[in-house]
Amino acid sequence: MTNGGKSTLSKSLQQQIPNSCIIAQDSYFKDDSVVPVDSNGFKQYDTLDALHMDTMMTEVNSWRQDPESFLRQRDLNSEHKTLDKDVCVLIVEGFLIFNYRPLNELFDKRYFMEIPYDVCKKRRSSRTYEPPDPPGYFDGHVWPMYLQYRREMENITSDIVFLDGLKPREELLAAVYKDVVYEIERLREKD
Numbered sequence: 001m002t003n004g005g006k007s008t009l010s011k012s013l014q015q016q017i018p019n020s021c022i023i024a025q026d027s028y029f030k031d032d033s034v035v036p037v038d039s040n041g042f043k044q045y046d047t048l049d050a051l052h053m054d055t056m057m058t059e060v061n062s063w064r065q066d067p068e069s070f071l072r073q074r075d076l077n078s079e080h081k082t083l084d085k086d087v088c089v090l091i092v093e094g095f096l097i098f099n100y101r102p103l104n105e106l107f108d109k110r111y112f113m114e115i116p117y118d119v120c121k122k123r124r125s126s127r128t129y130e131p132p133d134p135p136g137y138f139d140g141h142v143w144p145m146y147l148q149y150r151r152e153m154e155n156i157t158s159d160i161v162f163l164d165g166l167k168p169r170e171e172l173l174a175a176v177y178k179d180v181v182y183e184i185e186r187l188r189e190k191d
């Protein structure tokens with residue numbers, strides 16, 4: 001969900017996990033000129049149609065084909081000490097990633113950061129998007145779309161770990177890091 005703390009957590013995780021990199025869904029928004037407007041005049045940004053999901057998938061598949069080369073191209077590999085050369089980690093973060101089936105089916109682990117309505121609205125009001133949210137956008141578009149996509153997500157996927165986005169950043173990071181390290185070990189033993 002928007003402002004749950006996804007990019008904060010992803011960036012910290014990426015710094016701690018060797019051979020990891022991030023693909024962020026909000027890098028794939030379509031140009032404002034092609035995003036439709038609803039009958040209330042609200043731009044329909046909080047939908048999969050507002051995103052170049054095909055381009056995002058191309059990036060994800062490029063990592064899957066050759067993660068080390070992908071890391072080298074992003075010049076991240078050299079910054080990290082390698083714990084295990086064989087396991088590379090791709091952190092995919094975004095507000096609609098579990099609703100896009102071709103992407104959702106690729107994940108080894110899924111985390112969903114949730115915060116209550118009032119906290120979400122407050123955090124959102126201190127962020128400036130491009131274009132900025134017009135008056136009434138949160139209640140008229142963002143929150144109703146979140147509720148709709150969340151219902152869809154829960155119908156598609158069951159193995160999501162829900163995280164309380166009200167917890168301190170360090171606590172969230174420690175919990176997910178531990179879980180991911182465990183998963184890396186599991187994958188290494190499987191190979």
Ligand SMILES: Nc1ncnc2c1ncn2[C@@H]1O[C@H](COP(=O)(O)OP(=O)(O)O)[C@@H](O)[C@H]1O
Pocket residue numbers: 001002003004005006007008009123165166167168169172
């Ligand atoms: N655990 C947390 N506790 C309090 N505030 C947080 C926490 N994580 C992130 N934030 C703050 O919430 C806002 C949104 O965080 P961000 O990581 O950009 O969310 P998202 O990527 O989910 O939209 C930022 O101002 C960030 O500093």
Ligand SMILES: NC(=O)c1ccc[n+]([C@@H]2O[C@H](COP(=O)(O)O)[C@@H](O)[C@H]2O)c1
Pocket residue numbers: 001002003026029045046094095129130131142
């Ligand atoms: N990056 C953009 O081009 C753009 C434009 C308008 C709104 N948004 C907002 O971005 C949100 C998703 O990103 P966050 O999960 O980082 O909040 C959506 O709720 C959407 O309304 C992004």
